Amino acid sequence: MKEDLQYYMSLPYREVIEADPSGGFVGHIAELPGCITQAETKTALLDLLDDAKEEWLAAALEDGVAIPEPARAEDYSGRFNLRLPKSLHKDLALTAKMEGVSLNQLAMCLIAGGLKASAAKQ
Template sequence: MKKKLEYYLALPYRFEVIPAEEGGYVGTVPDLPGCITQGETLTEVIAMIEDAKRVWLETAIEEGIDIPEPVGHDEDYSGKFVVRVPKSLHRELVRKAKEENVSLNQLAMYLLAAGIGRPNAVKK
């Protein structure tokens, strides 16, 4: 039995957002090859990645393409953890989130994802 769009939309596909060379941001869903979008702000690209994922899945279903399920899905991880930071860093993060018109959580998620995707970004 073929799975429906709602099934795939409910799966926890990971997405990545990175700064674009020409400005703005690029968003991808690594488990869905070619699922990519671009936006001027973090808020815009995060919303657009959901649209891109939906269109990618709808097209795959219509054309009978095998849809990969998320890699490494493990229900032992809640997706939540607590990080203590200095007050000055907290203030700067809040300021940057307001500047980008995103929540502090969205900004932190973006920065963590960008850091994992670019391990050599820190210069010694």
């Protein structure tokens, strides 16, 4: 079954909005390469981003371009393996013990903090 524009417009694509250093805002749809727009306000940007998504999808359908669908929560198990140096493993384990938390909890908090700091820089 071939999907139509309405189908793709209903999918929960991830909208990324960032302040533009020269003023206003820039937004793009993470899963749709090149689907980007800008505006002076966030409200205007959201409207324009929806229009940009619709135009991107319509053009892709017309040209027969494969359209990626957004990732679903069930695509992620919440688990991954990480290899690290023994010395770092030791430092993390000792820190977790001192804090009275599991190594998993400590690693999760450190990763979340790093992601938050990284997002703040962008």
